[in-house]
Amino acid sequence: MAQIAELTCHICENTNGRYFCYDCHIILCDKCKKDHYKYPANKHHTIKEYNSKVLPVKYECEQHHKDYLHYCQNCECLICSECITVEHNGHVFKDIKSITDNARKTVLDAICNLKTKQQNSTSAKDEINSSKIVKIQTDTEKFISEVHCLSKSLKEIIETEVKTESTFAGDFLNLEKTKLESFLETLNESVDVHSSIINKLEDILLEAHDVTFYFNQAKILNEIQRSESDDIPIFEEVKDLQAFETADFIDKVVEKINIKHGIR
Numbered sequence: 057m058a059q060i061a062e063l064t065c066h067i068c069e070n071t072n073g074r075y076f077c078y079d080c081h082i083i084l085c086d087k088c089k090k091d092h093y094k095y096p097a098n099k100h101h102t103i104k105e106y107n108s109k110v111l112p113v114k115y116e117c118e119q120h121h122k123d124y125l126h127y128c129q130n131c132e133c134l135i136c137s138e139c140i141t142v143e144h145n146g147h148v149f150k151d152i153k154s155i156t157d158n159a160r161k162t163v164l165d166a167i168c169n170l171k172t173k174q175q176n177s178t179s180a181k182d183e184i185n186s187s188k189i190v191k192i193q194t195d196t197e198k199f200i201s202e203v204h205c206l207s208k209s210l211k212e213i214i215e216t217e218v219k220t221e222s223t224f225a226g227d228f229l230n231l232e233k234t235k236l237e238s239f240l241e242t243l244n245e246s247v248d249v250h251s252s253i254i255n256k257l258e259d260i261l262l263e264a265h266d267v268t269f270y271f272n273q274a275k276i277l278n279e280i281q282r283s284e285s286d287d288i289p290i291f292e293e294v295k296d297l298q299a300f301e302t303a304d305f306i307d308k309v310v311e312k313i314n315i316k317h318g319i320r
Contacts, residue, residue, distance in 0.1 A: 065083060065094075066083050069130055074086065074105060075103050076103065076249075077101050079091075080098075085101065110310070115134075117135070117136035120136050126150065127149065127150045127155040128145040129150055130148060131144060134152065174226055209317070213309055213316065217312065219281075229297075235292065235294065239292070253280055
């Protein structure tokens, strides 16, 4: 049995009171409890061990200020001796103990029911703490991880396609630029050749001696005839880079995504 707190005895005032008299509404120690029963008037008093969890109260009929003796089944309330002959005359009465016995059973049933519910709540709480929270935490982490993995995969596919398109554009630039630079070099050589001949012709025009002019101009004109085969080459038109097609790029990316992730 749990240790019961001792209070001050109302008779001897020692701090070892352990009992409560419901009739006198006082706290008693062991000795005063025995002495209390020695008086004939106290012989039928109800003295119980004091329960510190429940405040002892002396209940009596509020109307007649007498102890309750019976339970009125008609009115469903406790009544005193005077109530029997006045307000509850002719009603059906029951012994208080039988009523309280039933009430105690009801309380015990309620305690049992509440303990079952408490146990169920505790089990549910333990399950939530041990598995439910862990599961949603694990599921959430897995979900986020899969999102990041997919995001990384999609980025790699897009970056690969971007690299392919960029490489294509770079190769196109290098090829067409090389062709233009080669043609420019040919044009520069042609310009230099013609510039040299023009200079020679301009110089020979300054020759005053006719015979010397004749032979020199003939020689230069022969050079011109030989250089006609080196005339300006035909220019090969440079191709235009096709405009970037957003729809085509997306289609290629989507197709690779479908293939890699088995969507279809």
